[in-house]
Amino acid sequence: MLFRPDRDDLRIIGYYIGKVLVGLAAVMAVPLVVAVLQGALDDVTALVCGISATAGLGAFLHARLVTTKSLDWSHGMVIVALSWLVGSAMVAIPLYLSGHFGSWLDAWFDAMSGLTTSGLSLLQDLDHLSVPMNLLRHLTHFVGGQGIMLVVLTVMASSGARVSTLYVGEGRDDRIVPSIVATSKFIWLVATTWLVAGTAALWATGLVAGLSPGRALFHGVNIFMAAFDTGGFAPYSTSMAYYHSVSMEVVVLVLMVAGTLSFGMHWELWRGRARQLVDNIEMRSLGVTALVTGGIVVFGLVRAGTFDTTTALWRKGVMTLVSAHTGTGFAFNASTLYVTDWGLIAPAGIVIAMALGGMASSTAGGIKAMRVGTAATSILRDVRRAVQPDAAVVVASTTGRSRRVLEDDAVRSAVTVTVLYLLTFLVGAVAGVLADFSLDQALFESTSATANVGLSSGVLAWSNPVPLKLVYLVQMWLGRLEFMTAFALVGFVYAAARAKV
Amino acid sequence: MKPRPRPWLRSHLVELALFLVVVLVASAGIVWARWAAPDEPLERIAIGAAQPDDARIRAITCERTLPDAVDAAEEEAEEEAAAPPLGRVQSSEVLACPDAFDQVVVDYVGEVVGDVLRRDGGAWLLVNDDAYALESGPLAAHDAHDGANQGLAVWLPTEFLDLVDEPGNASRRGDVIEVVGRIHRADPLDGGGLTLRASSAELVRDAEPAGAAINRPQALVAVLMTLAAFAVVAWGHRNGRLSVPGLRTRRRLSKRR
Numbered sequence: 001m002l003f004r005p006d007r008d009d010l011r012i013i014g015y016y017i018g019k020v021l022v023g024l025a026a027v028m029a030v031p032l033v034v035a036v037l038q039g040a041l042d043d044v045t046a047l048v049c050g051i052s053a054t055a056g057l058g059a060f061l062h063a064r065l066v067t068t069k070s071l072d073w074s075h076g077m078v079i080v081a082l083s084w085l086v087g088s089a090m091v092a093i094p095l096y097l098s099g100h101f102g103s104w105l106d107a108w109f110d111a112m113s114g115l116t117t118s119g120l121s122l123l124q125d126l127d128h129l130s131v132p133m134n135l136l137r138h139l140t141h142f143v144g145g146q147g148i149m150l151v152v153l154t155v156m157a158s159s160g161a162r163v164s165t166l167y168v169g170e171g172r173d174d175r176i177v178p179s180i181v182a183t184s185k186f187i188w189l190v191a192t193t194w195l196v197a198g199t200a201a202l203w204a205t206g207l208v209a210g211l212s213p214g215r216a217l218f219h220g221v222n223i224f225m226a227a228f229d230t231g232g233f234a235p236y237s238t239s240m241a242y243y244h245s246v247s248m249e250v251v252v253l254v255l256m257v258a259g260t261l262s263f264g265m266h267w268e269l270w271r272g273r274a275r276q277l278v279d280n281i282e283m284r285s286l287g288v289t290a291l292v293t294g295g296i297v298v299f300g301l302v303r304a305g306t307f308d309t310t311t312a313l314w315r316k317g318v319m320t321l322v323s324a325h326t327g328t329g330f331a332f333n334a335s336t337l338y339v340t341d342w343g344l345i346a347p348a349g350i351v352i353a354m355a356l357g358g359m360a361s362s363t364a365g366g367i368k369a370m371r372v373g374t375a376a377t378s379i380l381r382d383v384r385r386a387v388q389p390d391a392a393v394v395v396a397s398t399t400g401r402s403r404r405v406l407e408d409d410a411v412r413s414a415v416t417v418t419v420l421y422l423l424t425f426l427v428g429a430v431a432g433v434l435a436d437f438s439l440d441q442a443l444f445e446s447t448s449a450t451a452n453v454g455l456s457s458g459v460l461a462w463s464n465p466v467p468l469k470l471v472y473l474v475q476m477w478l479g480r481l482e483f484m485t486a487f488a489l490v491g492f493v494y495a496a497a498r499a500k501v
Numbered sequence: 502m503k504p505r506p507r508p509w510l511r512s513h514l515v516e517l518a519l520f521l522v523v524v525l526v527a528s529a530g531i532v533w534a535r536w537a538a539p540d541e542p543l544e545r546i547a548i549g550a551a552q553p554d555d556a557r558i559r560a561i562t563c564e565r566t567l568p569d570a571v572d573a574a575e576e577e578a579e580e581e582a583a584a585p586p587l588g589r590v591q592s593s594e595v596l597a598c599p600d601a602f603d604q605v606v607v608d609y610v611g612e613v614v615g616d617v618l619r620r621d622g623g624a625w626l627l628v629n630d631d632a633y634a635l636e637s638g639p640l641a642a643h644d645a646h647d648g649a650n651q652g653l654a655v656w657l658p659t660e661f662l663d664l665v666d667e668p669g670n671a672s673r674r675g676d677v678i679e680v681v682g683r684i685h686r687a688d689p690l691d692g693g694g695l696t697l698r699a700s701s702a703e704l705v706r707d708a709e710p711a712g713a714a715i716n717r718p719q720a721l722v723a724v725l726m727t728l729a730a731f732a733v734v735a736w737g738h739r740n741g742r743l744s745v746p747g748l749r750t751r752r753r754l755s756k757r758r
Contacts, residue, residue, distance in 0.1 A: 312693025
C-alpha cells in the first residue's frame with residue numbers, strides 16, 4: 001500500500017533539493033571565475049544567470065521548507081530522482097544562453113548528459129565553444145560522476161540525519177567506511193588525487209603532442225574530468241582523435257580504467273591490497289567480458305578490412321572498446337565511420353561492451369560487472385547442481401570486498417535490473433527506428449544513452465524529433481539512477497495524485 | 502458537495518502562485534535574453550566555382566571493400582593515385598565513403614580550428630568545412646544553427662605552417678586554407694586515423710573576429726536575477742532559516758519544525 005505523502009514529506013523533499021541546488025550553484029562559480037579572468041562578458045552574464053537562478057531557487061526551498069525531521073528511504077529516493085532532473089535543468093540555463101543550442105531542451109539534454117556522465121551531445125559548433133562553457137560541460141562530468149548527492153553529503157555534518165538513503169539512491173551500495181559522510185569524503189579524496197595526477201600527466205603529454213602550456217592545461221583538465229568520470233565530452237568535435245597522440249591515449253586509457261573501478265576497489269588499492277585486482281568478482285567479470293568483446297571487435301575490424309595493422313587495431317579498435325566498456329564514450333575516430341567503415345560485427349561488439357558497463361559504485365554506467373558476475377556465478381551453480389547427486393548441497397560464493405555466499409535474493413536483484421536495462425535498450429531502439437533510423441544504428445544509440453556511454457553512430461543530432469530527444473534524456477536519467485530511484489519517484493507521484501484532496 | 506481544500510494548502514496558495522510567477526518571469530527573461538542576442542553572422546567565404554571533376558566525385562559509390570576484393574581495390578587505388586587530383590571534396594563526402602577516397606588526391610578548403618599541434622616535419626590541424634567555417638562564423642555571434650561541426654584531420658608540412666597564424670575559437674573565425682593532398686582512410690602514421698596529408702597549401706582568407714557585440718539584454722537579466730537571488734538569501738537570513746557564512750543568523754529554527 002502506498003501512503004499519501006503529507007506536508008512534512010513535501011517539506012523534507014523540497015528542503016534537501018534546495019541544498020543540492022545551492023551546491024550546484026557553487027560548482028557553476030568555477031567557470032564563472034575563468035570567464036571573468038578571460039574577460040568573456042557574455043559568458044559571465046550567462047553563468048551569473050545560471051548561478052542566480054539555481055542559488056535563488058535553492059535558497060528559497062532551503063529557507064522556506066527548513067525542517068529538522070529525518071529522512072526516510074522514500075524521501076531519499078524521491079530527492080535523488082528529482083534532484084537530477086531539477087539540477088540538470090538549472091545547469092542548462094548558462095548552456096542555453098551560450099547560444100550553442102537550438103532550444104532549451106537541447107541544453108537540458110546536454111546538462112543531463114554531462115551530469116549522468118553520458119557524453120552524448122546536442123551542442124552545435126563545439127569547435128567554437130568558449131573556454132568557460134567548455135569547462136562547465138566537463139565539470140558536470142566531475143560532479144555527476146562522483147554523484148551530485150555527494151556534494152550535499154560531504155558538507156553535511158548532521159550525523160543524525162539518515163543521509164545514507166541519498167547515497168544509495170544514486171546507485172551506490174558500497175559503503176567504504178562505516179560513516180557515510182566519511183565515505184563521501186574518501187570518494188572526493190580519490191577523485192581529487194586523480195584530478196591532480198591525471199591533469200599533470202595529460203598536461204605533460206599535451207605539451208609533447210604540440211599544445212602550448214596554457215592550452216595543454218585547458219585540455220588536460222577537461223579530458224581528465226571526462227576520462228576519469230567516464231563521461232565522454234571532449235573540447236573538440238573529433239574527441240580524442242583531435243590529439244593524434246599515443247602518449248595522451250595511454251594516459252586516457254589508465255584514467256578510463258581507473259574511473260570504471262569502484263571506489264571500494266580504490267579503497268582496497270589505497271590500502272595496498274592489490275590482491276583484490278585478481279580475486280574480486282567484478283574484476284574477473286570485467287576481464288572476461290573485455291576479452292570477449294575485444295575479440296569480437298578485433299575480429300570484426302579484420303573481417304571488414306577496416307584496419308590491417310596491429311597499431312591501428314589497438315589505437316582505434318581496442319581503445320574504442322575500452323571507451324565503450326568503461327562507459328566513457330571518447331571517440332577515437334569520426335562517429336560516422338562506425339557505420340561507413342567498421343562493418344557490422346565490430347559495432348555489435350561495441351554495443352555489447354557498452355551494455356555491460358563497468359563496476360558498481362563507480363562512475364561508469366551499464367548493467368555493471370557485479371550483476372554480470374552474479375548472474376554468471378548463479379548459472380554455474382545451477383549447472384553444478386544439475387550434475388551433482390540430488391543429496392549434494394551446492395553452494396556458490398562471490399568475492400567482492402569480502403567473500404559471501406551467493407543468495408537467491410542477490411541473483412534476483414541482479415537479473416531484475418539486467419532485464420530492466422535490456423528493456424530500456426529495446427524501447428530506445430524502437431524509438432530510433434520510429435524516427436526512421438536503421439535498427440543497428442538505433443540500437444547503438446539507445447544502448448549508449450542508457451548505459452551512459454556517449455558513443456554515437458551518427459543518429460543523435462539537433463534535428464532529431466523532440467520525442468526521440470526526450471526518450472534519450474530519460475534513458476540517461478534512468479541508467480544513471482539504475483531504475484529503482486526513478487520508480488520510487490513515480491510511485492510517490494502516483495500516491496500523491498490518487499488520494500482525494 | 503465540493504471537496505474542501507485542506508487548510509494548509511489553501512493558506513499557501515497565494516505563496517505558491519507568487520513562486521510560480523517568479524519562476525515564469527525568470528524563464529521568460531532567459532528566453533528573451535537569448536532571443537534578443539546580437540545576430541551578426543560573418544560574410545560567407547566564396548571558394549570558387551564548381552570544379553570540373555565534381556561529376557567524378559559525385560559518381561563515387563560507397564561500397565565497402567571486403568578483404569576478398571582487396572587486391573582489386575589496391576590496383577584501383579594505384580590507378581587512382583596516378584590520376585590527377587580529384588577536385589574539391591567536402592569532409593562529409595569523405596566520411597560517408599572513406600574507402601572510396603582512400604589514397605585519392607583531393608582539393609579541400611576549410612577553417613583551421615583549435616590548436617596547431619606541431620611535430621617533427623609539420624603539424625596536425627583540424628580543418629572544418631561546415632557552415633560555421635565557411636559561411637556564418639562562430640555560432641556565439643549569430644543565430645544560424647546548422648548542426649555539429651564537420652572536418653578532416655590535416656597533416657600540414659612545415660613549409661606551409663606559416664600560413665596558419667590564428668586558428669578559430671569562440672571569438673574568431675580562424676584562417677581558412679586550401680590544401681591539396683592525399684586522403685588516407687587508415688593512415689599508418691596516425692595509428693589508423695582518417696587523414697589528409699597535404700602536399701601543397703595556400704591561404705584563402707585570414708582569421709577574422711566574430712561576436713564583438715555584447716548581449717546587453719542578457720546582462721540586464723543577469724543583474725535582475727542576481728538581485729532576486731540576493732533578496733531570497735536576505736529574506737531567509739532575516740527569518741533565521743538560512744545561515745550565510747560570515748553572518749550571524751538572527752533567529753534560530755523553532756522547535757515546532
